[in-house]
Amino acid sequence: MNVSIVGAGSIGVAFAVVFSRSGCRVALCDPDAGRREAAGDELWQCLEGLQAFQLLDEEPAAVAARVGITGSLEGAVRDAELVQECAPERLDLKQELFQRLAQAAPAGAILASSSSALPVSQYAPQGDARRRCLVAHPGNPPYLIPVIELVPAPFTSPDVLQRAAVLYRACGLAPVHVRKEVEGFVFNRLQGAVLREAYCLVRDQVADVEDIDTVMRSGLGLRWSFMGPFETVDLNTRGGIVSHAAKMGPAYARMGAERGQNDPWTPELVAAVEAQRRAQLPLEQWGERVRWRDEMLMGLRRLRKAEPDATA
Numbered sequence: 242m243n244v245s246i247v248g249a250g251s252i253g254v255a256f257a258v259v260f261s262r263s264g265c266r267v268a269l270c271d272p273d274a275g276r277r278e279a280a281g282d283e284l285w286q287c288l289e290g291l292q293a294f295q296l297l298d299e300e301p302a303a304v305a306a307r308v309g310i311t312g313s314l315e316g317a318v319r320d321a322e323l324v325q326e327c328a329p330e331r332l333d334l335k336q337e338l339f340q341r342l343a344q345a346a347p348a349g350a351i352l353a354s355s356s357s358a359l360p361v362s363q364y365a366p367q368g369d370a371r372r373r374c375l376v377a378h379p380g381n382p383p384y385l386i387p388v389i390e391l392v393p394a395p396f397t398s399p400d401v402l403q404r405a406a407v408l409y410r411a412c413g414l415a416p417v418h419v420r421k422e423v424e425g426f427v428f429n430r431l432q433g434a435v436l437r438e439a440y441c442l443v444r445d446q447v448a449d450v451e452d453i454d455t456v457m458r459s460g461l462g463l464r465w466s467f468m469g470p471f472e473t474v475d476l477n478t479r480g481g482i483v484s485h486a487a488k489m490g491p492a493y494a495r496m497g498a499e500r501g502q503n504d505p506w507t508p509e510l511v512a513a514v515e516a517q518r519r520a521q522l523p524l525e526q527w528g529e530r531v532r533w534r535d536e537m538l539m540g541l542r543r544l545r546k547a548e549p550d551a552t553a
């Protein structure tokens with residue numbers, strides 16, 4: 242597959258790793274000569290690092306040979322089947338770039354933005370090309386963090402969304418479908434919720450930065466590295482998430498009110514979440530899944546003990 246990457250910064254180079262190690266031919270473009278120069282070195286260092294951890298199936302040289310770096314956007318996208326836009330998070334720039342991409346890329350190319358928070362309907366061009374536009378937002382770095390949020394606009398073709406999911410999955414990523422265009426999508430709204438509270442806790446001198454990071458690194462983050470927030474609390478409480486909501490819902494509502502939030506876990510909302518959780522895990526399998534959780538944590542603890550700077 243021919244992939245073009247627009248912008249050779251942190252994410253552009255990271256995507257060059259993702260696509261080239263999957264066998265794609267990659268055209269990476271950037272108007273900044275310094276970035277073009279640095280990108281080649283960064284790509285090579287990353288590939289060598291992945292090989293050192295047995296995370297690369299080929300020699301770095303063979304993978305790197307699939308990546309061409311250019312200063313010409315039009316030249317880079319000429320044969321593209323997928324364009325991954327990785328330019329700065331500026332609305333005006335993305336509007337300009339998507340206009341150019343609509344003109345320069347082949348008529349069937351998927352035009353995907355890596356944007357962290359800007360829905361594509363704010364910068365997709367007018368005309369048919371807009372049906373080929375969506376956000377494909379990665380976690381950083383995408384060669385190690387597989388989730389990629391596919392955020393179509395209302396006008397994005399369902400076929401394009403489906404093709405994009407197949408392409409990203411074939412490149413080792415884990416696409417999720419964000420069904421409504423909201424700023425920050427899911428990944429950064431969840432990350433933002435934690436960051437907003439963490440900043441408040443520092444502001445209010447409840448805890449310092451290091452201790453808050455330790456609560457995440459040696460607490461929540463351990464569980465969240467293999468379970469999501471819903472599964473985590475579902476397994477925390479006998480009776481599952483409906484029991485958790487009954488026990489903890491009022492306290493979380495009070496904490497939210499402190500921050501000016503009034504989004505109660507209504508019985509209908511809890512029932513909807515419960516139904517989705519029970520469809521994933523029947524309650525009779527709850528004990529077995531708790532044992533699975535503990536085994537995952539035991540493995541993590543053993544792995545962490547091997548870390549040079551293992552902390553408690």
Ligand SMILES: NC(=O)C1=CN([C@@H]2O[C@H](COP(=O)(O)OP(=O)(O)OC[C@H]3O[C@@H](n4cnc5c(N)ncnc54)[C@H](O)[C@@H]3O)[C@@H](O)[C@H]2O)C=CC1
Pocket residue numbers: 247248249250251252253270271272273276314326327328329330331334338355356357358378379380381
């Ligand atoms: N850094 C991160 O952790 C993540 C960033 N993103 C998103 O990815 C996009 C890129 O972010 P970064 O890689 O961090 O930015 P960056 O600042 O590291 O790289 C941006 C690159 O775009 C280039 N550029 C500027 N104008 C351009 C143009 N007209 N055409 C082509 N390239 C141009 C710059 O020279 C630079 O190399 C942003 O939308 C960002 O929100 C998404 C997920 C994670």
Ligand SMILES: O=C(O)[C@@H](O)C(=O)[C@H](O)[C@@H](O)CO
Pocket residue numbers: 356357379380381382428429432
């Ligand atoms: O946090 C990430 O990996 C991504 O979701 C991001 O979008 C970036 O961190 C963003 O928040 C800042 O560039």
